[in-house]
Amino acid sequence: EAGVTQSPTHLIKTRGQQATLRCSPISGHTSVYWYQQALGLGLQFLLWYDEGEERNRGNFPPRFSGRQFPNYSSELNVNALELEDSALYLCASSFGGPYNEQFFGPGTRLTVL
Amino acid sequence: ILNVEQSPQSLHVQEGDSTNFTCSFPSSNFYALHWYRWETAKSPEALFVMTLNGDEKKKGRISATLNTKEGYSYLYIKGSQPEDSATYLCAFAIQGAQKLVFGQGTRLTINP
Numbered sequence: 001e002a003g004v005t006q007s008p009t010h011l012i013k014t015r016g017q018q019a020t021l022r023c024s025p026i027s028g029h030t031s032v033y034w035y036q037q038a039l040g041l042g043l044q045f046l047l048w049y050d051e052g053e054e055r056n057r058g059n060f061p062p063r064f065s066g067r068q069f070p071n072y073s074s075e076l077n078v079n080a081l082e083l084e085d086s087a088l089y090l091c092a093s094s095f096g097g098p099y100n101e102q103f104f105g106p107g108t109r110l111t112v113l
Numbered sequence: 114i115l116n117v118e119q120s121p122q123s124l125h126v127q128e129g130d131s132t133n134f135t136c137s138f139p140s141s142n143f144y145a146l147h148w149y150r151w152e153t154a155k156s157p158e159a160l161f162v163m164t165l166n167g168d169e170k171k172k173g174r175i176s177a178t179l180n181t182k183e184g185y186s187y188l189y190i191k192g193s194q195p196e197d198s199a200t201y202l203c204a205f206a207i208q209g210a211q212k213l214v215f216g217q218g219t220r221l222t223i224n225p
Contacts, residue, residue: 042217
């Protein structure tokens with residue numbers, strides 16, 4: 001069974017640009033989560049999507065947004081990139097909601113120059 | 114603001130020794146406590162999901178206990194092996210929050 005996949009592996013952008021990160025969950029999982037790990041910090045919850053709807057978001061500005069497609073894959077968009085957005089972005093998926101075991105992808109390393 | 118504290122931040126252990134580390138979390142409105150292992154260049158992998166006070170879970174040489182009344186969980190590794198080298202994350206959920214709050218992790222290095 002394929003695990004959670006993310007693309008791209010690495011992404012380099014300049015300040016002010018937009019970044020789009022993609023995630024495909026494990027087959028059968030309807031919930032997708034996005035996390036940010038900035039340097040020196042723990043995993044910070046960004047967004048939770050389930051059945052195509054945004055169910056919860058963490059303490060991040062509105063320029064962090066996303067969506068979930070009918071096939072349950074998801075996209076994270078970061079607009080007006082700032083230097084401090086440089087981080088590892090992890091996607092995870094699960095059956096049901098966030099209290100269940102989450103399965104993580106390998107991450108996208110975003111570097112903002 | 115919910116805070117999950119893990120200690121120690123890093124740990125070096127000789128191969129064959131046993132070790133343990135701690136995850137502390139707010140004791141009110143507890144719902145679940147997760148442990149994940151994150152090896153370098155890999156994805157975090159779930160070890161345990163614990164929900165009941167007094168719960169003890171085991172997977173091979175790794176076990177965990179949970180005390181929801183005092184707000185802590187211990188992770189134990191018996192007879193450490195080099196493949197146990199990883200960062201161990203705990204994540205806490207309170208009722209209604211609809212998210213996991215992660216600690217910063219304990220980085221474990223096993224010295225051969």
